[in-house]
Amino acid sequence: MSVIAEYNIETQHYYGVVADEIDLCESDGSARIPMILKRLTGYGRSRFVEYMGWKLQGPLIILTCNEDMIPSNPVGYLLFDTSLTRFQDGPLTVVARLGEIFYRDEVAEASQNTTFVIHPLINVRRILPLGKKGKLIHAHPDFWLLSVYHSDYQSLMKHFKQSSKQRFCPLDVNYSSNDIEVETVEYDTKVSLNATNKPLSFTKHACKLKGHSLEKGISIRMLIYADKLIASDINLLFGLDVTLVQPIDGELDRRDALDVVTNTFF
Numbered sequence: 001m002s003v004i005a006e007y008n009i010e011t012q013h014y015y016g017v018v019a020d021e022i023d024l025c026e027s028d029g030s031a032r033i034p035m036i037l038k039r040l041t042g043y044g045r046s047r048f049v050e051y052m053g054w055k056l057q058g059p060l061i062i063l064t065c066n067e068d069m070i071p072s073n074p075v076g077y078l079l080f081d082t083s084l085t086r087f088q089d090g091p092l093t094v095v096a097r098l099g100e101i102f103y104r105d106e107v108a109e110a111s112q113n114t115t116f117v118i119h120p121l122i123n124v125r126r127i128l129p130l131g132k133k134g135k136l137i138h139a140h141p142d143f144w145l146l147s148v149y150h151s152d153y154q155s156l157m158k159h160f161k162q163s164s165k166q167r168f169c170p171l172d173v174n175y176s177s178n179d180i181e182v183e184t185v186e187y188d189t190k191v192s193l194n195a196t197n198k199p200l201s202f203t204k205h206a207c208k209l210k211g212h213s214l215e216k217g218i219s220i221r222m223l224i225y226a227d228k229l230i231a232s233d234i235n236l237l238f239g240l241d242v243t244l245v246q247p248i249d250g251e252l253d254r255r256d257a258l259d260v261v262t263n264t265f266f
Contacts, residue, residue, distance in 0.1 A: 007059035007100070014187040015044065015051035016180030021173050022052070025146075028169050029056050029101070034122040034145040036107070036168040044184070044220060045148050048173070049103055058142065059100040063091050065110035071117040074104075078132055087133045096121060096128050099140025108149040115164050118145070122167045184220050189227040218244055237262055 015022075028035045029052065037045065053060035063074055074092035078085055095102040107115070121128045126139040147168065226243040230236060237259075245258045 007061055008057075009050055009054040009060055012054050013047055013050050014184060015047050016183050018173055018180065021048065021171055022055070024169075024171055025052050026055065028171075029144055029146075032142070032144050034147070034168045035171055036147040036149070037171045037173065038149060044173075046105070047184075049146065049148065052146075053101055053103075056101065058144075059098075060103055061091050061095045061100060062103045062105060064105045065107050065114065067109055067111070069110045069114055071113045072132070074114065075117060075128070075130065076132065087130070092118065092121075093128060093130065093137065096137050096139045096143050099142030100144075102143070102145050104145070104147040106149060107147045112161065112164065119163065119167065121145070181220050181223065185223050185227055188224045189231065218248060222247060 025035060025037075025048075037048070050060065072090070074090045076088055076090040076093050079088050089097070092102060118128070120126075121139055121143075122145055126143070128137040128139065129135075130137060222244055226239060229243055230239045240262045241259060245255055245262065
């Protein structure tokens with residue numbers, strides 16, 4: 001097995017379709033049009049990308065961006081040995097050579113310079129200059145770039161230059177419906193949910209506070225954690241507090257108010 005084959009998505013992950021995001025992503029992937037996906041954290045970004053990696057039957061190489069990343073990180077770097085100096089391909093260079101899916105997560109965390117370095121790779125030229133080697137890579141026909149960012153970083157993305165924005169096909173995925181959330185939680189936790197499910201019921205009440213006293217709502221990821229913890233016979237109120245209340249608000253007063261909600265309803 002080749003090194004790149006280790007990144008194949010062998011198992012189909014459950015993904016609840018919100019709109020036409022699968023059709024659009026599949027069409028973009030087939031045409032190798034760079035795509036940028038916007039979605040809230042905890043609402044299935046990674047689940048969606050892994051599902052598409054399985055559906056498109058290609059290895060998926062993931063690079064999580066951060067504020068300390070410099071443009072050369074994805075491309076490669078020089079290694080100094082006792083006898084020689086050699087260039088080590090970065091993840092972007094490896095994928096460009098072999099022609100697979102390159103997934104940049106949390107792209108808004110990194111500086112714009114990390115996007116500028118791939119401009120030649122995601123336009124009609126599809127080339128990647130390796131300045132430190134003095135060479136030029138022509139991307140494999142199957143190379144495809146998929147970028148994802150947290151929709152709370154929309155203000156940061158507004159500062160992206162048009163020369164960057166126009167290289168991507170945008171995909172904005174909204175909240176899942178309640179039915180999809182239930183199916184997702186049931187699939188991951190193997191717990192059958194109904195109208196009396198405690199975490200689900202609490203979430204519906206807490207969501208009414210989003211935009212008022214709470215900045216963010218409760219994500220599917222948090223619901224999954226809550227049901228898994230409660231299924232292990234932990235105290236219900238304690239389980240709700242550590243999985244649903246504390247993560248969404250660090251302010252003690254608001255946390256106390258949410259604790260009152262949990263005690264009132266449950």
